[in-house]
Amino acid sequence: PRRGAPGGGGGGGGSRQLSVLLETLCASDDIVDRRALCVLPGSFAWEVYVDVLVLTSGGNLLDSVSLALCAALSETILPKVEVIEAMEEGEVVQLRVDDRPEVGAAFPLRRLPLCVTVAQLGRQFLFDVTSDEELCADAMLCVVVDAKTGEVVGLHKLGRGLFDLASLPAMLQRCRASAAALMMQLDRELAFKGQPM
Numbered sequence: 001p002r003r004g005a006p007g008g009g010g011g012g013g014g015s016r017q018l019s020v021l022l023e024t025l026c027a028s029d030d031i032v033d034r035r036a037l038c039v040l041p042g043s044f045a046w047e048v049y050v051d052v053l054v055l056t057s058g059g060n061l062l063d064s065v066s067l068a069l070c071a072a073l074s075e076t077i078l079p080k081v082e083v084i085e086a087m088e089e090g091e092v093v094q095l096r097v098d099d100r101p102e103v104g105a106a107f108p109l110r111r112l113p114l115c116v117t118v119a120q121l122g123r124q125f126l127f128d129v130t131s132d133e134e135l136c137a138d139a140m141l142c143v144v145v146d147a148k149t150g151e152v153v154g155l156h157k158l159g160r161g162l163f164d165l166a167s168l169p170a171m172l173q174r175c176r177a178s179a180a181a182l183m184m185q186l187d188r189e190l191a192f193k194g195q196p197m
Contacts, residue, residue: 026113036108066115076107112147145179
């Protein structure tokens with residue numbers, strides 16, 4: 001059975017809904033420098049796909065997937081690509097790819113989008129909610145925080161219910177703190193991964 005959160009449980013339409021939501025929240029022009037993905041205007045550009053395999057979800061799927069997305073994209077190196085112009089008329093433009101990581105470029109992220117979902121249950125706000133808490137929530141809000149600066153860069157209301165707007169400033173501050181803590185933990189994990197065994 002499908003759960004209450006986007007992408008929860010049953011796959012199919014839920015996974016498509018999660019994909020569209022993540023693309024909307026985390027891949028806009030102010031997040032990704034799309035011009036930097038262009039190799040030759042009108043001809044060649046990097047096309048980027050991120051596949052996430054969710055083996056199980058106990059809730060908070062949107063936040064978990066956005067954290068994985070931040071980790072993957074912040075570690076992505078695009079190979080150096082050189083355009084070889086056509087020498088004669090009718091000849092096709094070609095590309096020379098140097099896939100050595102040391103000459104590549106970091107993925108062009110302007111911001112590091114991290115989703116922090118907040119569930120409202122009565123007068124309480126819950127973070128890192130379980131599937132059962134998601135089902136019981138009066139309302140849910142996804143706050144996208146730039147993990148580089150702590151700036152709130154997006155909001156998206158999830159599901160039904162009305163969110164208490166009077167509590168929004170304090171709740172956004174907690175979202176910023178939560179995102180900062182998650183990024184510190186992610187940075188530690190990525191640094192540990194890079195150490196020799």
